[in-house]
Amino acid sequence: MDTSKNELSLQLEQGTLNVKAAAIILHEGKLLVKKRDGIFVLPRGNVQFNESAEDALERILRIQLTANATVGRCLFVHQRFCDGEDQKPCHQLTFYFLTELSRQFWDREFFDGQQAAFCLLSAEDLKDRSAFPPFVTQCLKELPETTQVVTTRTSSKSFVQRLVAAAKQSRLISTARLALVPMQKEDAPQVFQWTSDSQVVRYLRYDKYDKVEDVEKWIESKRADEHLFGIFLKDGTLVGCANASPAEEGRYELGYSLNRTFWQHGYCTEACLALIAYTAEKFGAEDFHLSHAKENVRSQRVAEKCGFRFEKNGSYTTFDGSKTFQSREYGLKVTLHKMNLENESFLKVAEGTKSVELRLNDEKRRRVHAGDLIAFTDRLTGRKAVVKVTAMHIFDSFDKLYGSMDLARCGYFGESMFHASSNDMLKYYSKEKQRDYGVVGIEFTLLATF
Missing domain, CATH: 3.40.630.30 (Gcn5-related N-acetyltransferase (GNAT))
Structure with a gap:
């Protein structure tokens, strides 16, 4: 029998409405997740018409995990407003339940046989996985005492328009x-x-x-x-x-x-x-x-x-x-220094692909110290990127600097890495100036762009 017709996944004139149930299953300090299309998600599925979210989750877990489950208290109710795959508005309501599985599932032989579909992830494993709402990873540290209602609005179209408007106003x-x-x-x-x-x-x-x-x-x-x-x-x-x-x-x-x-x-x-x-x-x-x-x-x-x-x-x-x-x-x-960058170099800083700026170690640069801030300005657009200096690497010449530092962090990548040469800096600083002042690689971490 096709049960999908009974699922609370409705195509409305304005967009889509989905009602789902998801399981938060903890075992030995880790979270059980499902592997799907190269990403990790919680065991979850759609609630059917005239079915409670708890009953739906038991049914879903019997199918997905082939195991009996005890569905406990509801930890989160997530109201999510987003764009669907068809770019129409999607209204999704998901109930997250603390759930326990039968001992049979955790039997080593049985669970090992499920490794192609499921695995256990620690808090560190989940840290940068955008498929998981932050409140899910929070459960590995502390469970909420009462049911938390979370509302997120992620309409990419309207939010992008809002970002553009804010950028125009600086x-x-x-x-x-x-x-x-x-x-x-x-x-x-x-x-x-x-x-x-x-x-x-x-x-x-x-x-x-x-x-x-x-x-x-x-x-x-x-x-x-x-x-x-x-x-x-x-x-x-x-x-x-x-x-x-x-x-x-x-x-x-x-x-x-x-x-x-x-x-x-x-x-x-x-x-x-x-x-x-x-x-x-x-x-x-x-x-x-x-x-x-x-x-x-x-x-x-x-x-x-x-x-x-x-x-x-x-x-x-x-x-x-x-x-x-x-x-x-x-x-x-706070001590802030200001420097200009050509557009290509600025974009590398703003994108996080460049974390070392090469300069002559003149009087201006000698006033820069670890812990200071630098505001880089794009000569073309006027955009700003503010970084925090983490180290000052001083050398007699760019010959020595190029032989000692990771050039990928200096903005070289791909084919340009093979042709990287200290002679690249001669168009900015002559050998005489390098000899008189020395050179410096200013290492930094990006804080913000605006």
Whole structure:
């Protein structure tokens, strides 16, 4: 009998509606996943008409794993709005259940026979696999106490249009995994997910929001704030917000909040580093301040990873005066240098394929030190790429530099690698200048482009 006709996968005039059930199966600290078309996915499938999500998952697992399963509590309900394969809107509702399999499945002989279709992956294995929502990998570290409702909007078409509009206003900051852009009123439902979460706002100055309408008003009140950005994944999912705003004595105050579903993935650190880079280049900021409640260990880790140094203990009070927190206060001094690049070289930096810039070690370069920032400007387009210097490799000449450094990191690749020669630098710096000043390979990591 063809049961696909009963599946809750409906083609509507506006697009597609799918209702699915998925299994989160943990074994010896790892997650059971299914191999499909070269990628890994959770065991999952469509719910059928007049069938509960739990019953659907038991049926799906009997078919996919040929094993009996005990479907436990629902950990997540994921409302996903995205583009379907036909580029029409797709509305997908997925129930994620904590699930246990019978001992028979884990019998070594039986499980080994399933290796072509299934495998166990650790948290590290899942770290950069985009097929898994971040809240799934979170389960390997900590299970949510109650059912979490997660909403993501990943309409690539509308999000790309939004990025283009933000770029035209010089309000788009890009990193390896994130896009920081101003928030809009329609973001309110996603913002409400974390601003209504008592765990997220636990150490913040404001209390949690009770209504989406109040979040809409807050976003509208911040429209003119050029220092506040929404933190988006590259697929358009809004995961948090961050700001670096002018404070007392010329300092810039760094603040942030993140949807709990997306904690422990490094997004906050990545966004804060990008915002520091942007604020230093655009506003000339040299001094940043950050504070957090002493109990907030997660914020302490963000501060330390961003390079902040502890200054003193302090305290702060919530806006309504109901709570006072003992705090730790941090400072960060930023030194920013500016250099121009030809378009071809800039694109390599922006794409992450170049991480060493070759220069004459003149007076300007001798002022650059590890830990400093450099803002590279594309001579053709005016775009910026801000990097953090990790090392200064100094040589007497480019002959010695080319013989010592990995040229792939200097921007050479493919056929150009075979023809790479220190003579390539003669069009910029003569032998005499090299002899007088020496040369340097400035090694760096990319923080942001805008």
